[in-house]
Amino acid sequence: MIADRRTKGRLQVLELIRRSGQIARSDIATEVEASPATVTAATADLLAAGLIEEIAPVSDAPQGKRGRPRVALRIVPNACKVVGIKVSDRSMSVVIMNLGGETLSEIEVDLPNSELAPESLVEVIIEAVGSACKPLGLSMSDLSAAGLGLAGFVDADRGFVHWSPSLNQRNVQLKSLLNAHSPIPFFLDNDANLVAKAEQIFGEGQGVSDFVVITIETGIGMGVIIDNAIYRGARGCGAEIGHSKVQLEGALCRCGQRGCLEAYVADYALLREANLRAGPELSQSPDDALKELLVKAKAGDAFSSSIFNRAGRMLAMGLANVINIFDPKLIILSGERMQFDLLYADEVLDAVKSWVVSVDAPLPEIRIHKWGDLMWAKGAASYAIEEATRIAVRNIANAA
């Protein structure tokens, strides 16, 4: 526990150095509110682990004062490299990233099926990581760790998948299965949690201690950061918004229950309504059909508008409940989906405001962050970096 606390302190210092670009020890002490001796011990460990380096002293004394030039510290970007993988409905994104957060290589791989047997998924993943390594002249064993993001209910601590739409079985010890076929350790989490991690490290959540990320694609995901850490709940099933109920005995959800938010807002929910009438007019491909539906709605077609309208109101209700329950500083609607234009419209945000408990304090800020599908894989890579550096720092602490 004492060693854990020490590791945690070192990781906090490492993260601060990464975020700062370069920073002197005395400024680290101020920022993390620790004694100079503690900071010196922490940075000595990080230097020994090769994760950071000293750079030429620069004088940063205020004008008119003589300052002793101070040695600054910075990350060694290539001190370790990791891979991040996001499994989507019928494809998989793979990113190789270094400690500095630089993307070294990225590929997109088609999956044979939405649902795979655990062994097949492992096989496809290992092969794809190999393909992403190739152009860099690396093999998988040159990497320090792998992060994997999956939709569904994932117990990150155990690497256990209660259920995922990407697997044809429930209750899979996927981490063990991956580790049995991999030269580097795998770390798994729910994909929306990893988007929250990506927002925290690279995106709109930088420097914000408490925020909520909502994602919408085939399903609806939520990642919650409380006190700078992902909130996971007791069984690793926390922060589940998509299957929270917004209507007693409401619309049927693909999870088999009724009235889930997802059953009103997700891709399949919109298309289910569209199929009532517009079926023959829309493309077979769900992605294309959704785009066509959006075009119709924007052109003023009442039927199509009504579909987005209700979805937007249900989403607003879900967001208002998230604010009522978590009262976060910031909500990030993260992703780049066509339908966001309508779902994230001003009317939806106005509805959120009118359904939040009314106090004369400013509402949490709601930011829309449109970034590509790569963010999912980058989030997974960020998780891998975190775990790889945790291992490196713990080894140094134990050796000391």
Place this chain on the structure above:
Amino acid sequence: MIADRRTKGRLQVLELIRRSGQIARSDIATEVEASPATVTAATADLLAAGLIEEIAPVSDAPQGKRGRPRVALRIVPNACKVVGIKVSDRSMSVVIMNLGGETLSEIEVDLPNSELAPESLVEVIIEAVGSACKPLGLSMSDLSAAGLGLAGFVDADRGFVHWSPSLNQRNVQLKSLLNAHSPIPFFLDNDANLVAKAEQIFGEGQGVSDFVVITIETGIGMGVIIDNAIYRGARGCGAEIGHSKVQLEGALCRCGQRGCLEAYVADYALLREANLRAGPELSQSPDDALKELLVKAKAGDAFSSSIFNRAGRMLAMGLANVINIFDPKLIILSGERMQFDLLYADEVLDAVKSWVVSVDAPLPEIRIHKWGDLMWAKGAASYAIEEATRIAVRNIANAA
């Protein structure tokens, strides 16, 4: 920050000693996972503050082994005394409690009105505390701190009331107002948060790091303990379940919005439906009317049963959403209300189970804890004890 961390560590040790009755330093070190030196320093401060005392050494070596008798530590129950106050709809409970958690005196005071002007409420509170002190031969200045629980949206850090049904104004700096009239510092919080505190210290939440408390009375309250601390959110408005929406454009709530859980489950919601037909048959007093309605429902009256039935299903939906979002280890339904018999019935709990995301892991335990109205005031007193000891320990730490 270093001093804060030290204070936090000492309070953790104090709480462990309180919970244990008596405990040796070496066992404290094991329990809090700290070094013997750290524990010795912490207990020295607590001894100096007069909050704990050493008791005669007892040998607790296992049979057949020779053990060196160890000095145990225990709380000095009367090291400080505090007052806890809970403001209810038309009454107020006041409890004087000592550091040992013993109730020294308790009184119940009628309020002239449900809604009071801030100055009037302060006056009534100060007078009631005086009355509770009297039989003990104490005056208010003999106490160390006061804790106050109010329904509504309370920012505990600032002691600021965004809104409370007990006040005829919004945005009241109630803490300053109280402190201006009181010889001892006041600490305010939302009343359900204080029930969670009471459950953590005296009730079903002892030793549980993460749990949720739900209360039902005139409104519906929720208190959330995450990592042993009350979760409050960014503006002090977090963990708001009563005004979370369970129905788009649903029943009108006393907050002015529609579809709030409270608008289906709270006392006034049940009576509003009952008044549709049963009005003339029920007593004028809301409490009596509710009891009569419950008797009718239990006797099989379809109209009355239907009222409780829908309320129960809406409550189940709210509880399922709490589980989906927080995934706590334990949910405590806390309180002693007539209608709980029906609202907390097996059918409601079964509905909760069927609406929680289904994973093959055990559901969080749901415990019903029926304890009297005094729990609210005891929760407020617990908060006062926590803050009073924090001040005492911080003073010692700063003096050292």
